[in-house]
Amino acid sequence: MDRLFAHGSVNAAVSGEGPALFLFHSLLSDRASFASIEPELARSHRVVVPELPGFGGSQAAGGSLAEVADRMAEVVRDAAGGTDVTVLGNGYGGFVALQMAIRHPDIASQLILADCGAAFSEEGRQAFRNMAAAAKAKGLAAITDVAMRRLFAPDFQAGHPDLMRDRREAFLKTDPEVLQAACAQLAELDLRPELPKVKIPVLVLVGEHDEATPPPMSHELAALLPDARLKILTGCAHVPQLQAPKMFLDAIADFL
Template identity: 60%
Template sequence: MDVMLAEAKVSAKIIGTGRPLVLLHSLLADRGSFAEIEAPLAARFKLVIPELPGFGRSAPVAADGLEAVADRMAAAVRDAVPGQPVILLGNGYGGFVALQMAIRHPDLVARLVLADCGAAFAEPGRQAFRDMAVAAATKGLAGLTEIAMARLFAGDFQAAHPELMQARKEAFLRTDPDVFRSACENLAALDLRPALGSIRVPAFVLVGQNDQATPPAMSRELARGIENSQMVIMRGCAHVPQLQAPEKFLAAINEFLDSAPAEAQM
C-alpha cells in the first residue's frame, strides 16, 4: 500500500504486519534498493519504506541540512506508526538520516541498523562529495552515473549483473539534481561524532568489505561511538549489500532484529 505521510510530503510503501521496521535508502539509489529483502521482512514486520525528501513523490525539504531531512522523516514515521518506537534500518545516506533521527528524536527509535554509513567522513571522502556537488550543478547527473555506480558496486559485480546495473542507473538518473547536490554538500560538512554518546538504543553496524563510498573504517568509528553496538563486515560486498547479497544481509541482521524487546511487539 502506497501512502502519503507528513502532511502529504513523504511517499511511503507500507506492507506486512508485526513490529514496525523503517527502511531508509541511500543517496545513490531509491527505495527499490530494498526490493530483494522486502518479502522476507514483511513476513515478520510492518515495513515502512519511504522515499526520502526529494526522491520519487516525496517533496524536498525547504531548509538546508540533514537535520531538516531527519525531522521530516520523523514526522512521517509518527504518521505511519503513531505512538510506537520503531526499528530504523538505514543504508548509506539513509543511515546518516537514521542517526540524526535517533539523536534528534530519541523517543521514536527502538533499535538502529546502520548499513554502510558512519558519523563523519575523512577529508578525502569530504572532497569527493564536494566534487560531486560541483559536477551535479555543472554537468548534471548523467556525467556522474559511472562514478555513482562504482561507489555502489564493485566492478566484477557490475559486469556480472548488467540488467541490475541498468535499473540502478535509471533510478539514479531520476534523482533531483538539486537534492543530490544539497545532500552531497551536507554530507561533506557532517560530523555526528560528538552526539553519538547520546544514542542509548542498541545499534547493529554493518558494512561491505569493498565499500568505497563509506569504507569499513567509518563503520568501526561509528560502532566505537555508540555504547550499545555490534559490528559485522560483509565480505565481498560494497555499498548496498542488501542488493548484492540479500540472503547474506538478512542472515547478518536477523538475530539482532529478533532480539528486540517483547514490549515493542504488536
C-alpha cells in the same frame, strides 16, 4: 501499497503486519534497493519504505540533514502505529536515521546502520564536493559512472548488467538540486560528538569492499556508540541488501 505520511509530504510503501520497520534508502539509489529483502521482512514486520524527502513522490525538506531527519521523524511517528520501531538506514539513509535518533531520542527502539558512519575523512569530503560540482556543471549523466562505482564494485557491475541498467536509470531520476544539497551536507558532517546521545541498541553493518563509506567509518561508529555491535559483510560494497540479500537478511535476523 503506497501511502502518504507527515501531512502528505512523504510517500512510502507499506506492507506486512507486526512491529514497525522503516527502511531508508541511500543517496545514489532509491527505495527499490530494498526490493529483494522487503517481502521476507514483511512476514514478521510492518515494513515502511519511504522515498526520502526530495526523492520520488516525496517533497523536499530544506537543504540540511537536520531538516530531513526531522521530516522523517514525523513519518515514523505517523506510520509506526504505536508499535516498537526499528529504523534501518543504508548509506545516506543511515546518516538520516542516525541524525534522527540524535535529535529525537525516543523515536526508535533500535537502529540498523548499513554502510554509513559519523564523519568522513577529508578525502571522502572532497569526493562529495567534486560530485556536487560535476553534477551542477555537467548534469547527472556525467557522474553516473562515478555514482555506480560508489555503490558497486566493478566485477559485480560486469556480472549483473540488467541490474546495473536499472540502477543507472533510477539514479538519473534523482533531483540534481537534492543531490547537490545532500553532498554539501555530507561533506561537512561530523556527528561524533553527539553519538553518546544514542542510547538504544545499534547494529552497524558494512560491506567489506565499500568505497563510498569505507569500513573504518563503521568501526569508528560502532566504537563511539554506547550500545553497538559491528558486522562486516564479506564480498559486499555499499548496497549489500541488493548485492547479497540472503547474507544481509541473515546478518540482521538475530538483531530483529
